[in-house]
Amino acid sequence: MERNFMTTTKPFVIIGAGIAGVHAAESLRNEGYEGRIVLIDRDTQLPYDRPPLSKEYMLGESSESNIYLRSHESFNTLRIELKLGVEIVSIDAEKQIAITSDGTIIEWEKLLFTTGSRLRQLQVKGSDLEEVHYLKTLSDANNIRSKLDNVQQVVIVGAGFIGAELASSLKKLGKEVTILERMPLPLAHILGEEMGEYFLHLHQSKGVNVITGDSVVQFDGTSQVEKVLTENGRVISCQAVIVGIGVIPNTLLSDEKLDVDRGYVVNEFGETSLPNVYAAGDCAMWPYRGANIHIEHWDHAVNHGKCVAKNMINEKSAPYSAIPYFWSDQYDHRLQYFGHTKDWKSTVLRGNIEDQQFTYFYLNESDIVEAALLVNQPKNALAVRRLVKQQHPVHTDLLSNPDMSLKKVHLRANEDKVSY
Structure with a gap:
């Protein structure tokens, strides 16, 4: 296969122009990086927002132009070289190159994977039928x-x-x-x-x-x-x-020295096991409270992309410590979830399920709030995020009492921690 070198100036290269990739590229500029930025995606569409696809866009309430993340003019203004319809088929971390499907070699100074996730396929008879x-x-x-x-x-x-x-x-x-x-x-x-x-x-x-x-x-x-x-x-x-x-992290691009465990394994700065190679968003397994976790949601992709971009400029300068968050709109319900837990020991309900306005807390064995689900209670979002972040034991009787503000529950937990 004939190969052509793309350039002699080594840029920061980002593979994947989804939420994480676009925000990482933009953040590199906002943080003062003046070098070349190359943002690559195999999709031919201008980068777009995915959450509306199952909701507003499916309903015909939003057009294609409404879901684009940025315009061509915005990328040009930020001097981000957007390469659409380009598929990277392999990387060589030692030579610091990426190779496209047509044999073009792209050199990089630093590389960021924001390759997202890929769909799980259902393999049954008739899967190839139309519709x-x-x-x-x-x-x-x-x-x-x-x-x-x-x-x-x-x-x-x-x-x-x-x-x-x-x-x-x-x-x-x-x-x-x-x-x-x-x-x-x-x-x-x-x-x-x-x-x-x-x-x-x-x-x-x-x-x-x-x-x-x-x-x-x-x-x-x-x-x-x-x-x-x-x-x-x-x-x-x-x-x-x-x-x-469901989906699985897209880790099809790899290297024999790259640590992959479901997703690209990164530290708190977004660094992979390879020097000058980073990963962010859906494709990454990242450390959260003592364990590596994988999150497939919009808010994480945005914040992780931004944070890792900072570390690409100034190594190990910005540890990622965001509280996981996602939301879902179903019928007339707004669902919001803060935190992450798979093995909670108890739950606390605040409000009335029949009223369809409540908050459902997930606590560990020490009565620390690890996560919470809010149903039609967006006004509680900030206070809930603080409760999840503080990691102090709470009084469950206060937590379940809708007449006691969550701000007071939070302050009481802090006071008890200090007293202890």
């Missing part, structure tokens, strides 16, 4: 939208956040929606059984048919999907299927 969709890109969203006029019955495989948001959007569009989830309750592995029951009833109350504890064994049809066959013997009629069974 079996996945939603990851703007092209995916456009393809789904273009077919909806001819669709009345939709099956969504997977009751995660993408599946739940799509169910909400498609129901608003007047479609007959069935969610098929292999777990007993939706989102219970993240939010617990009580909240799993809540979200199950939420979708059912909106007229969505939610089937749990069952999975796809086959898609059936001639050229286009017409039925979903399940392990428990169900036959579900449909004219379209959208599969949303």
